[in-house]
Amino acid sequence: MTFEEIYFEHYKMVFNLALQYVQNIQDAEEITQDIFVKVGDNLNSFKNQSSLKTWIYRISINQALDFIKAKKSQKRNFLSSIFSLNDENFKFEPANFNHPGIELEHKEGYKKIFEAINKLSDNQKTVIILLKIEDKSQAETAEIMNLSVKALESLFQRAKKNLGILLNTKG
Amino acid sequence: MIMKNSSNTDMKEVFEKLANIKMAEPSETLYAQTLIRLKRQNVIPLFWVRAVACLLIVFIMTEFYIASNKTNYSDNDLSIVIYKPNNLLYNE
Incomplete structure (x- = not known):
């Protein structure tokens, strides 16, 4: 090719x-x-x-x-x-939240979700993006991340828990 | 128990929202911009040119310093300044 x-x-x-x-x-x-x-x-x-x-x-x-x-x-x-x-003071925030895949009327809601996702560790962020946004299967995601399916499932559960905490903390 | 169920529901809603994000289209000029950047990659970066130049200068100066030290006499430096009289008797 x-x-x-x-x-x-x-x-x-x-x-x-x-x-x-x-x-x-x-x-x-x-x-x-x-x-x-x-x-x-x-x-x-x-x-x-x-x-x-x-x-x-x-x-x-x-x-x-x-x-x-x-x-x-x-x-x-x-x-x-x-x-x-502590790196928390230097969290990544996009220069302008301008995601073309999101409708304008729902922008604020998505902005809060992504602010929480951005605070996750690299691996947790990646597993959420691949499984829940890119809609990859567990097998595909495990191959991309070079993990066993079991390790991936465990990583996803931690990511889901942390994301839930971050979203609930923001109220 | 109720709190746990509601937080599970919340996360389901969050994940449903994430699944609804649509695919976006990048700009049409992106390929051309990528090719330009790819061509630029094949030129040696200026940083490395400068780094090698600095190393060469340091190397040449080191060589010069070593060479200039080797041409010096075996006596100590003060022998140039201090006159050592010859104590041999003239008629020995």
């Missing part, structure tokens, strides 16, 4: 996955570009140990999480990084 073919087969999936992590179009497009640059650079070394789609999913998730970490560290100034070891 050529790069062009790979791009046009997967670009919507990649863009929407990035959107679930950052909830705005500009950041999602930037992440999508980063992802396909990485795919293009590493295509020759792809060893078919997993399917191409699973490989692209893994790159997408890692790039999205790296993007969020980079944004967090930009917010942190030098003095704060010395005195504050």
Whole structure:
């Protein structure tokens, strides 16, 4: 498959996955570009140990999480990084909540849900996104995240519990 | 028990909402932008060019320093300044 073919087969999936992590179009497009640059650079070394789609999913998730970490560290100034070891003060908040997959009249409700999702750990966030937004099966999600189905189920239960706590705390 | 059931219901509603999120379409120029960025990746980043240049300068200066120290005489530095008289008798 050529790069062009790979791009046009997967670009919507990649863009929407990035959107679930950052909830705005500009950041999602930037992440999508980063992802396909990485795919293009590493295509020759792809060893078919997993399917191409699973490989692209893994790159997408890692790039999205790296993007969020980079944004967090930009917010942190030098003095704060010395005195504050707790990352909670530097939570990622999207520059503008502009998710095109959400209707405008429901924006506030979804914004609260995503604010809670953004506070979860990377793995918990990912499992919620893959299972509940991307509508992947447990088997597919376990393969993407390189976990056993049992470990995935346990991770999902923790994520669900923490998400429930975060949403109830916000009232 | 009732609280647990209501929180389960809440999470069901939350997950139903998440499942209703529609797929979005990225901009049409995204492919072109991606190709531009991909081409830029094949050029050596300026950071590494500068890093190698700095290393070369440090290496050359180190070599120069070592070489200049080797050409120095075996006596100590003060021997240049202090005159050592020759104590041999002229008619020995």
